[in-house]
Amino acid sequence: MKYYNKKIECMDRKSLKELQSRRLVNLVEFVYKNMPAYKAKMDAVGLLPSHIKGIDDISKLPFMTKQDLRDNYPFGLFASKKRDIIRVHASSGTTGKLTVVGYTKRDIDDWAECCARSLVMAGMSGDSVVHVAYGYGLFTGGLGMHYGAEKLGAMTVPASGGNTARQILLLKDFGADSLCCTPSYALYIADEMEKMGVKKEELNLKAGLFGAEPWSDNMRIEIENRLGIKAYDIYGLSEISGPGVAMDCCMQNGKHVFEDLFFPEIIDKETLEPKGYGEEGELVFTTLNKQGMPLIRYRTRDICTLTDAPCACGRTLVRMTRVFGRTDDMLIIRGVNVFPSQIESVLMNSDESIAPHYFITVDRVNMQDTIEIKVEVNEKIFSDEVKELENLKKKLEHDLFTMIGINATVKLVSPNTLPRSEGKARRVEDLRTL
Amino acid sequence: MTVNQIAVFLENKKGRLSEMTKVLGDAGIDLVALTIADTNEFGIVRFVTKDNEKVLRVLKDNGYTATKTELLGVEVSDVPGGLHEVLKVLGENDVEIEYLYSFARTHLQKAVILFKVNDTNKALIVLKENGINLISAI
Structure with a gap:
């Protein structure tokens, strides 16, 4: 099986453009009628649905950002009636507020198709056993890949995250030929296999679909060598649907964007003007076929480039490069999106109501992301008793885990030792080399 | 009927204690008794002197986090x-x-x-x- 949906994946560019145009026109009409928040944006610039005649008109449309999701929490951007929404997902937001996404039946079907296409791109078929070790729950990773694997007709193993020893047992005994998880978890599994004395030859794994965090080519090579598989990069974000917005093909030379459903643009991160293929900028998506919570020109904050150069795999869909960086200060730590402001609010909200100077250091040790938060000990939090200071450290670590879901190490340091600056304080250092 | 003690936060790093004792020595402070409680990452230096008010002032002027305990x-x-x-x-x-x-x-x-x-x-x-x-x- 080479393609899941050959008609779409290998469609000639002209026909694809016609499909995109039709869908955009319908989408804009639908959103204008059903999403007051976006109607207001269009009204503000004097734009009517009739002004959008095809995909080339897309740059006339106003942008949407994560702030729109926050402002309309929880269901304000739902363009379908609540009874037609069959699922919600959510991810943590910067201010403790979740960003919520709603899906209709058709949205779930489209999304499952994207994941099924992705699995086929990684060499899977209806005969495959797909081990899904992304977390199941509000996070889109687990359920997204799960529905895709089922749609493909593969035997789906909903392992979810955690309990690595059991995961390895399942991989071995059930003979999974593909593994879906974050790339850092794949390496963790390799580490644990070594400790348990399980050799890669004992597994039937052929491919891995790894995503939800940035990773490097070196990491890909390491995963491929240690697990004896081909490692594919799968891209997605919950706002647009989840995993399966774009996916590596067998050439592993850029991820094909499923353009029939998600129209990609690159814009200049300063001027917001559209940029051409091959030019670096911020990636923007329009969900061409969504009903539950369609987004128009949603700014992902991810920086990359697009190319329409033909691909040897036969697909005509444009490809995106790796994400080079972000236009905001979001950090992705072991697949969890974290904003420094969230960490700050946890520090400020602790019972001691401390207003400490802090500094965040993100690193990658043995291929695992680590995050250390140095906190200056001032008189408000200082105690002459060791146990009080250790309790404070533990409490902050606990709060960071329960509020943001990260395993951070808090380190208490002397006053006036962390960097300070006149303007916006530089409080984050990311030592990971990708 | 209590004795005042000064407690100072120090990171558990080479040279930190001697930096502090230099500050105290230069200010002419005589340490009567001193003890250190340490962990891997930090230590709490506790001591008594004849003039704890002055010690507190000197330490704060030099950027230390210090507190008085009875x-x-x-x-x-x-x-x-x-x-x-x-x-x-x-x-x-x-x-x-x-x-x-x-x-x-x-x-x-x-x-x-x-x-x-x-x-x-x-x-x-x-x-x-x-x-x-x-x-x-x-």
């Missing part, structure tokens, strides 16, 4: 069992000890023990009742 000070005979006498009284009266340290006044054949307890008032009362010699200055 300790119980008792003076016992510098003989075997001297410390136990005091601990027995506190234990029998359910006073918990957070930490303690001591120093000898060799020329007087006495030892001074400094305590941080969970209930200072109660400790003061029971120690007095049992005739233990409390001190407020050293």
Whole structure:
């Protein structure tokens, strides 16, 4: 099986453009009628649905950002009636507020198709056993890949995250030929296999679909060598649907964007003007076929480039490069999106109501992301008793885990030792080399 | 009837303690007794001097986080069992000890023990009742 949906994946560019145009026109009409928040944006610039005649008109449309999701929490951007929404997902937001996404039946079907296409791109078929070790729950990773694997007709193993020893047992005994998880978890599994004395030859794994965090080519090579598989990069974000917005093909030379459903643009991160293929900028998506919570020109904050150069795999869909960086200060730590402001609010909200100077250091040790938060000990939090200071450290670590879901190490340091600056304080250092 | 102690936060890194003792030495401060509680990452240096107010000021001026704590000070005979006498009284009266340290006044054949307890008032009362010699200055 080479393609899941050959008609779409290998469609000639002209026909694809016609499909995109039709869908955009319908989408804009639908959103204008059903999403007051976006109607207001269009009204503000004097734009009517009739002004959008095809995909080339897309740059006339106003942008949407994560702030729109926050402002309309929880269901304000739902363009379908609540009874037609069959699922919600959510991810943590910067201010403790979740960003919520709603899906209709058709949205779930489209999304499952994207994941099924992705699995086929990684060499899977209806005969495959797909081990899904992304977390199941509000996070889109687990359920997204799960529905895709089922749609493909593969035997789906909903392992979810955690309990690595059991995961390895399942991989071995059930003979999974593909593994879906974050790339850092794949390496963790390799580490644990070594400790348990399980050799890669004992597994039937052929491919891995790894995503939800940035990773490097070196990491890909390491995963491929240690697990004896081909490692594919799968891209997605919950706002647009989840995993399966774009996916590596067998050439592993850029991820094909499923353009029939998600129209990609690159814009200049300063001027917001559209940029051409091959030019670096911020990636923007329009969900061409969504009903539950369609987004128009949603700014992902991810920086990359697009190319329409033909691909040897036969697909005509444009490809995106790796994400080079972000236009905001979001950090992705072991697949969890974290904003420094969230960490700050946890520090400020602790019972001691401390207003400490802090500094965040993100690193990658043995291929695992680590995050250390140095906190200056001032008189408000200082105690002459060791146990009080250790309790404070533990409490902050606990709060960071329960509020943001990260395993951070808090380190208490002397006053006036962390960097300070006149303007916006530089409080984050990311030592990971990708 | 308590003794004031200064506690200072220091990172557990090479040279940190000597930086602080230099600051104190340059300010002409005489340390009467000193102890360090340390963990892998940080230490708490606790000490008493004759002029704790000045010490606090000097430390803050030099950017240290320091705080003043009231300790119980008792003076016992510098003989075997001297410390136990005091601990027995506190234990029998359910006073918990957070930490303690001591120093000898060799020329007087006495030892001074400094305590941080969970209930200072109660400790003061029971120690007095049992005739233990409390001190407020050293």
